Amino acid sequence: MEILSSPNLIFLLSILLLHQFTAVTSIGVNYGTIANNLPPPAQVAQFIKDKTIINRVKIFDMNPDIIRAFANTGISLSVTVPNGDIAILANPRAARRWVASNIKPFYPQTKINHILVGNEVLHWGDQNMVSNLVPAMRAINNALKRGGLGEIKVTTPHSLGILERSDLPSAARFRAGWDKNILAPMLLFHRQTKSPFMVNPYPYFSWNPQNKQFTLFHRNPGVHDNVAGTTYTNMYDFLLDSVFTSMKKMGFQDVEIAVGEVGWPSAGDPGMTQTTVENARWHNLNIMKKAGSGVGTPLMPGRRFETFIFALFNENLKPGSNAERNFGLFRPDFSPVYDIGIMRGQAGGVVVKPAPVPVTGKQWCVPKAEASDGALQSNIDYVCNNGMNCGPIQEGGPCFDPNTVRSHAAYVMNSYYQAKGYQSYNCDFSGTGIVTFSDPSKLDSHSKLIWVPNGPLFPGYRNQGSPQHMYNECNGSLLGKGVTK
Structure with a gap:
């Protein structure tokens, strides 16, 4: 049995936990x-x-047929007071009557969670609506509490x-x-x-x-x-x-x-x-x-x-x-x-919930051959600014070497793809990513998919003897272990 090092194990567990949350x-x-x-x-x-x-x-209204239709579905419903009713409902007595007629008959069978007092009133409403907006919100909220419906929020x-x-x-x-x-x-x-x-x-x-x-x-x-x-x-x-x-x-x-x-x-x-x-x-x-x-x-x-x-x-x-x-x-x-x-x-x-694409074997997200370093650096910035742990590709991190934009991009793109549950669109990266079923860390210098030394796919990568991988285990088998469906 292969034993993962502590930093790698912690990172792998974080990936798996993130996958559970996104589900x-x-x-x-x-x-x-x-x-x-x-x-x-x-x-x-x-x-x-x-x-x-x-x-x-x-x-966007108080349509009773719609409110009734969502009864016993478990779906939360936000309903809207028409803009024209705002001034009237600033009166506490009118607000109580409105709640008794428009909310109580449907609740809790219909899971009303918000009452929206008007829609974009400051943008579209006249001065009478605007000046009565907050008083109406207060009056409706007080009417809800008085009627035992205080869990419904007003906004x-x-x-x-x-x-x-x-x-x-x-x-x-x-x-x-x-x-x-x-x-x-x-x-x-x-x-x-x-x-x-x-x-x-x-x-x-x-x-x-x-x-x-x-x-x-x-x-x-x-x-x-x-x-x-x-x-x-x-x-x-x-x-x-x-x-x-x-x-x-x-x-x-x-x-x-x-x-x-x-x-x-x-x-x-x-x-x-x-x-x-x-x-x-x-x-x-x-x-x-x-x-x-x-x-x-x-x-x-x-x-x-x-x-x-x-x-x-x-x-x-x-x-x-x-x-x-x-x-x-x-x-x-x-x-x-x-x-x-x-x-x-x-x-x-x-x-x-729609499941990740069924995986019959391990999958990895890698940069396309034609993706530029500029585009791949943008991918790195995007992933690292959106919640993923990019510490391993920082200097001193276990996945820093080889220190190239393409290798680092491969790591973060693959991490993101696997954390998000193998959905193909999570390897799109504006057309710069592609899903492969071949372990990138095992591909050698003869691979047409990943790397050709000094060749048309990745010009400028030098072959330094026994095959130099532009990806390391951080991009390949390590992240593949334990998450195969």
Whole structure:
């Protein structure tokens, strides 16, 4: 029996533990209904329960048919008070009547966990709605407690129009006028009630051809914030940390943040080159992975954010560009627009999360032959900035030698792929990774797949006698042991 050294054993155990944690990923979704071709709510609720890993749903109204449809499904439901009702519900007596009529008849059979008081009120509402927003939140919360429903949390979603324009998260702040008059008392309410501050951070609305890699979670040089001492590799973290900084400047950094909406359209009008199925898939796949990873952001490491992808269905009656009608994960017939691993599998009658791709032997993720050192260095930066332990490839670490970008990239790419459960998209790395069934540490100088000395695959690698491997056991058999399916 081979005995692993202590550092290697600890690292291998950490990989296995991380794999177990990533196996319980779940996600929320926005269920919009601006369409004339959607299936009945009861079918929708049953589909979500039986066929997907979605465990929370957010709706934009108080539709009793939808609320009733989710009864006894175990799926958490967030319901929305229409903007036009906010002023009325600032009255405590009206709030009590509203809770008695709209919440009590359905709870707890339907697992209502949030009441959202309006939707992006500061962005869309008139002054009467805005001035009554926090009083209505307080009145509804008090009515819930008085009615024995205090476990239901009250919040309201915000567009990022609540922020002043800023170039970096460290410079972010809430808009003057709203900061002290509306948002400070609201954040105090969230602190007192332990409810989340809900925001809708759409990287999509920040897209332009110059920042497309940054916006879409592809490899990029990153954006450094000198004041905060942080580096951002994607727009999503950038936006969330801008919200956090704004909260912190007002003394409310302890309040939790929830993501009420985030998504990307899979189609748009002519000329909208960013609205493609692949862009939507890659964006939402990364959002889902972020939601379940617990990695957090540069300013909020280790935080998890309750997250609702927009949207469940393509909605054919939404106004605006064609993109507005193509944010859905699914078509109205329940067929997926693209695959982000959100569908459940069946095993012996037991519903399970989509499993990693079945492995008949050991698998490794290695760099493609044509991948440049620049691209591979970006892969290293990405993995090491997203929660993986890269200590072994640092100087003095057990996997430092051979000290080449390609060898180090092979190590971190393979570690990431195996930790994430052998899903093929976790070896994509913007087209620079490939899955192999051959142990990289065993491949010699005659291997056409991995290495040819001074040859066309990896020019510049010198053959120093008996075959010089560009990978060592750290990239091959060690990580393969104990994790074969």
